[in-house]
Amino acid sequence: xxxxxxxxxxxxxxxxxxxxxxxxxxxxxxxxxxxxxxxxxxxxxxxxxxxxxxxxxxxxxxxxxxxxxxxxxxxxxxxxxxxxxxxxxxxxxxxxxxxxxxxxxxxxxxxxxxxxxxxxxxxxxxxxxxxxxxxxxxxxxxxxxxxxxxxxxxxxxxxxxxxxxxxxxxxxxxxxx
Ligand code: SF4
Numbered sequence: 001x002x003x004x005x006x007x008x009x010x011x012x013x014x015x016x017x018x019x020x021x022x023x024x025x026x027x028x029x030x031x032x033x034x035x036x037x038x039x040x041x042x043x044x045x046x047x048x049x050x051x052x053x054x055x056x057x058x059x060x061x062x063x064x065x066x067x068x069x070x071x072x073x074x075x076x077x078x079x080x081x082x083x084x085x086x087x088x089x090x091x092x093x094x095x096x097x098x099x100x101x102x103x104x105x106x107x108x109x110x111x112x113x114x115x116x117x118x119x120x121x122x123x124x125x126x127x128x129x130x131x132x133x134x135x136x137x138x139x140x141x142x143x144x145x146x147x148x149x150x151x152x153x154x155x156x157x158x159x160x161x162x163x164x165x166x167x168x169x170x171x172x173x174x175x176x177x
Contacts, residue, residue, distance in 0.1 A: 002096035004028045006070065006085045011078065016164035020074045023081050031092055032067040036104035038095050046172050047108050053174025058087060062171050065092075073171055112169050114139040120162040120169075122153040141166075144175045 011023035035054045039047040046055045055064040061084060062073045070088060075081045095102065118138035129150040131137040140146035148154065148170050154163045 001093055002029075002034075003031060003089055003092045006089055008081060008085070009069075011081060014073055016160060016167055017074065021077060021081065022071070022073045023075060024069060024071050025085060026069050027067075030067050031065070034092060034096055034099070035065070036106050037099050037102045038065075038091065039107075039109075040103045040105035041095055041098075042091075043109070045109070046111060046174075047105070048111075048174040049106060049108070051174040055172045055174060056091075058084060062168055063088060064171050064174055066174070071171065073167065111173065112142065114142050117141055117166065117169055120165045121151060122157060122159060122162075124153055126153065128152050141170065142173070144173065 005028040006025045007028075008023055008025045011021055014020040014022050032052055035047060035049070035052055038054055038056075039045055042056060044056065048054075051066065053064050053066050055062060057063070060074050061080075063084060064071045065088070072081065072084055075084055114135060115138070118135050121134045121138060123134050125133050129137050129146065129152075131140065131146070137146055137151060141148060148163075148166050151166075153159070154166065
């Protein structure tokens with residue numbers, strides 16, 4: 001088997017929705033070489049080759065794969081976490097098995113825009129994040145040069161749903177929130 005094990009290393013409640021859990025897990029081997037093949041085989045993934053990372057969804061769950069680990073947001077509970085691990089392990093091993101029949105794709109199919117991210121920010125232009133405007137913050141968040149946690153109003157005000165979307169964007173791009 002290409003990938004033997006995925007071991008959970010960390011699990012705790014999601015920041016934006018405490019009824020769900022997020023977790024991290026470690027792969028028993030480096031799987032970076034398989035990313036372009038998963039990207040070629042599955043339509044709805046975001047492949048960021050600069051990191052490299054590959055993000056896919058399982059219904060509302062967001063699953064980001066790195067070379068040697070994965071990070072998942074919005075799992076239902078620990079049982080769900082183990083089911084997600086089996087699901088991902090199957091995708092990786094099946095992709096490797098059929099690799100010769102898949103056209104690898106080395107590019108990102110689509111990614112969110114700065115305007116899209118901006119629409120979920122508080123739009124206060126308060127500069128508390130260190131940027132002059134919220135749109136500048138959105139651009140840097142998109143390129144991985146800013147951290148969502150620097151926008152303190154997002155965490156202080158009544159922005160729970162927007163915070164959830166911003167955290168989804170950040171994870172989908174393969175950046176840690
Ligand atoms: S801290 Fe948040 S609300 Fe304030 S300028 Fe930065 S992005 Fe905008």
